[in-house]
Amino acid sequence: MKVFLIGYMGCGKSTMGRKLSERLDVAFIDLDKYIEQKYFKTIPQIFEEEGEAEFRLKEQAALKEVAEFDDVIVATGGGAPCFFDNMEVMNQAGLCVFLDVDAEELAHRLIHSKTERPLIKGKSPEELVDFILEMMKKRRPFYEKARCVLKGKEIAPEQVVAEIEKRSE
Structure with missing residues (x-):
């Protein structure tokens, strides 16, 4: 079993991934x-020293590596689905799940997050919502290529488990 969790930053990919990993x-x-x-190197270091294009190549290579692993839950970066053939890689390797959380909830989570996120640093709550809406407009066509879309403010691990079970019957 391979599950890839995708969605915008703050949607809960890593939190969900850890919970699913334990549960399954x-x-x-x-x-x-x-x-x-x-x-x-940290992701910000790679961006700063080598640029986004080089980071995206490293990300693509890493995604292809982990797509070969067995029995794994993978939380991708928010932009990973939007480059190269990454969505096809994930959809062919396993179940790709888009955690679709609305912009206002994402902004709330990101403002209260302890994780440093260079893309949103210094933005007011209003600016952040507008920024997220603009980014989601660009990313949604990629995200929606996922075989499974779960929408809501609070997406429970049970919902993902149910989708996995439904598809393995």
């Missing part, structure tokens, strides 16, 4: 952390 007794991989460990 399979490995969990946060793709950004995987990249950081592989290259011994």
